[in-house]
Amino acid sequence: MNDVKNDKIKLNQIAMIFFTIIPITKFIILPSAISKIMLNDSWIVAGILMALDILIAVIILTCYKRDSSMSFLDISKNAIGKYPTKVICIIYFSYFMLKAVLPAVELKRMFAGAMYETIPRVSLLIPLFLLAAFCAYRGIKSLGRAANILGWISILSIVILMLLSTPNIDITNILPIMNRPYRGVTDSILSVAAWFGDFIILLTLLGKISDSKKKIAKSLLYYIIIGIIVVLLFIILISIYGDITAKQVNAIFKISKFNTSLTKLGRYDYIPIIFLMACTMFASIMMFYASNEFLNYAFEFKHKFIAPLISCIIAIIIILIINDQFAKLFEFVGKFFSIASIALQYIVPLFIPLLQRISIKKLSKCDAKK
């Protein structure tokens, strides 16, 4: 087991983790996937899902506020028992494992499409998961510190890309607003939910946050800013591309490409783009960390290295199975995984405060008996 006593993270570091991973993971394939259904209204779907995500963050942070020392494992074990907890943890392990693979595959696809003269092999991702295993072994403290730096890099890169894209923005492209039937909104939510729900990582951080509870409001403000950034990126992309937004598969490469300075100086916008791609790697690493934590919760390994090792082997096997069948993977994600994600990232967390209340009551009863 990880040394929980020392492996702590601060609320501002958690916010930086989300600044690092959320904007970029929503800006590769996702805009194209939503635009296929919602066209110029895709930013509304992104906005709704981000709002849902923030709501989940509020719920989980409420649990932290009530009892900062209780981990998800403590809550679940005390409330529903050992074996149901194991089942839930294994389900979440699988969920996070797929969520770790998804940005990695997107990254590989993006590299193959936009960065490499020759098509790189899928085995390129194996070192990424070895790195993820190393990070998971090091613990959340190190990841939080890394996010302290990567978060700023992400913010700076996004600001640069936004500034480069401004000359080409035609805001009328997002009009008319809500021109699609409401059915489109639910359909797109059902098909892209897997790309959202990053705040669910907070579940694994319960019991590991070492900070004043007064900072929760500030954290939530950061999460709202992250949501606004995501929506803004969607609006910028739609404003530039209008009806052909759905064809912009690697959105991050497209947002700044029409800036006139690039023709004179070369594509220097690749610098912030490359930084953001590193942030995508970090997103995959964070999801891997969460899956690793749930594996640890499920089996409570004695040695710290076992869970990262097992998770790494599983991730590599999944990557090798997927190989270059991106279309099939994204079809699976759109049809099945997104629906499962809605349950795991929006419905289950609603019960966490209740489970925590039960758990606290049971513990206080035990204490009273003693």
Place this chain on the structure above:
Amino acid sequence: MCKNIVMNIYDKLRKNIAQMDDIFKNSIDIIKRDLKLQEKIDVRVYMIDGMIDKMEVEHFVIKPLLSIDFLDKRPTLDYIIENIISPSEIATAHDFDKCVKAILDGDSVIFIDGVDGAIIIGAKGYKVRAATEPPSSQVIKGPREGFTEDVKHNSIQLRRKLKTPDLRIERVRVGKYSQTNVFICHIAGIADNEILNKIKNKLENVDIDGILDSSYIAQMLDESKYSLFKQVGTCEKPDILASKLLEGRIGILVDGSPIALSLPFLLFEDYQSPQDYYERAYRATLSRFLRILSVIICTFLPGVYVAAQLYHLQLIPLKFLTKVMGSVQNIPLSPSLEMFLVILIFEILKESSVRMPKYVGMALSVVGALVLGDTAVNAGIISTPSILIAAISGICMYTIPDQEDALSVLRLLFLLLGSTVGIFGIMLGTLFLLVYLVSLSSYGTPYLAPFAPMVTSDLKDGIVKQPLTKMKKRPFSIKATNRTRQK
């Protein structure tokens, strides 16, 4: 020491002489001077030739001893110290171990017949190198004196900077044979006692035959022995060490080394130059930006250049691309092999120029830079962009000379990653490096502080340097007992 000589001094001089002669046996540099007080009490003085101030010993010790005209009884140590001899530094010893250590340190030891003790005279007088400006810490404005190889001289320099009784200098002897004096310096009331005790314990438990330089001590104090990055701060000037002590760090001076150590150490310390504190804050900020940029260029440029040539030609602007392609088209080596070769030559030149006699150095630079480079380009073996990239990378490395070891290895690693996997490999390597660096800590202080974890108040002395008047508190990243620096 090699022998266990913790033995009490006899009251018979004959026995003491026998013991001392047994310890020093055939050492020709040991001076033994026999005196007779009032022609009846035998005295022997021990000292090492070249390590003592003969004038001081003669004037303040030997002459007064010989000029005693009346003694009603056999004199005691205290009587001699208080009434007869008058050097400024004086102590007594009652065991041979202390005497031998004192002699080896350059002190003189006096044995008197009938007295079961000895007098240690602190009259060191060996030649010390002048406190010249160290070559690696030169400043345009600011103090120029540097540390020397003499630990006492160094501690005096430090004391001159910090004239407070709170500056504590404690001595530990390290090394079974070298018995090297290691001075642990800190400011009481500022430095954290826990860190101080940890350092003291570590040094006291070192069991090694000899300490020949402070780098030995630095390795003993390293918390991650196999780390690519140094874990202990180094400096060669008393003003730098004084500023570190004022921030709550612990300083270590080692006899025989002009390089002082400081703990805890943060990576960013090497990006701060003493010059930064003697000039305007905006200029210091610009210099720090340049240093960071230089480190990035040094580490990544060769790898990115090779990756761009091999995998990502679109990264290179068109006009620049045509130039590069024109230069490399007839080169028989692959871009990665070519870059490895250029960097290898650069590293070999660097190694040889450090060890080569100075008068040959000029010839070497002509041969290396002009003949080798120009001929290789003309022969079509190496392209000019490769030489340019390696040269820029090499120059950038020396903006942070203290990180040169790590940077030269990292540059090769990133070149390897760029050659084999392209930008993806470089990104992965960078992430790995970042996670590795944030996991490191130096005596409880995170290695990448104040950036990771972010310590907002310490950022005043971060990349953007604030004026000195704004730095009211000592760094929070370093454990210290007193936070207020100025009011």
